[in-house]
Amino acid sequence: MSTVEELWLGVFQRLCDATAHQFKGALNGVAVNLEVVRSRAGRGEAGGSALQPFAEAAAAELESVIQSAEAMLALARPSRGPADVARITRDVAVLASRGAGPAESDEAGGRRLTVDKGVERLGTTSAPTSAARLAIAAAVLAAVEASKDVVCSAVEDGGGPAIRVSCGERDGSRFALSDEVVSAAYSAGVHLDISESGATITFPT
Numbered sequence: 001m002s003t004v005e006e007l008w009l010g011v012f013q014r015l016c017d018a019t020a021h022q023f024k025g026a027l028n029g030v031a032v033n034l035e036v037v038r039s040r041a042g043r044g045e046a047g048g049s050a051l052q053p054f055a056e057a058a059a060a061e062l063e064s065v066i067q068s069a070e071a072m073l074a075l076a077r078p079s080r081g082p083a084d085v086a087r088i089t090r091d092v093a094v095l096a097s098r099g100a101g102p103a104e105s106d107e108a109g110g111r112r113l114t115v116d117k118g119v120e121r122l123g124t125t126s127a128p129t130s131a132a133r134l135a136i137a138a139a140v141l142a143a144v145e146a147s148k149d150v151v152c153s154a155v156e157d158g159g160g161p162a163i164r165v166s167c168g169e170r171d172g173s174r175f176a177l178s179d180e181v182v183s184a185a186y187s188a189g190v191h192l193d194i195s196e197s198g199a200t201i202t203f204p205t
Contacts, residue, residue, distance in 0.1 A: 015096060113140070114152070127189045
């Protein structure tokens, strides 16, 4: 049976694969728009109104790249101190949403992944960081694969930090997690309560 760390590495690779196309596309968008600004400025077409749309587009694409890179690096680094449930959820959502497609493209078949503000109030957990990362990322990826509308929300049960990963509209797809992931997380003190529409992840305090 694979260890928690091995399972997390596999899930992390899936997250990186999911966002790779968008990451490259955003970098290409930065390069193209900056080249337009450079070439027009070189020809003396440096009017602010003419170049502004290209500069703004480059800035927006660059911000997307920065967010993805920061999330990827945060999840790749060894943990320092207790695992921060909210931070892990945010970083996983950034990468998973990049792979799912922007929310504004819903009408064209894109997907939406939302992290409710209540998640920010969740604290840290005594569970190993790799186990927390594994449970959250595996659940979010499974939800994105099953639904066009995924929501991560805090569960107020008075116990340890808990997150609900919920699937909205589904096209006959069923939310599913491998028994190996569930078992590995459980062995580290992280409980996953699974249904056809998502999972509730409860962490030890």
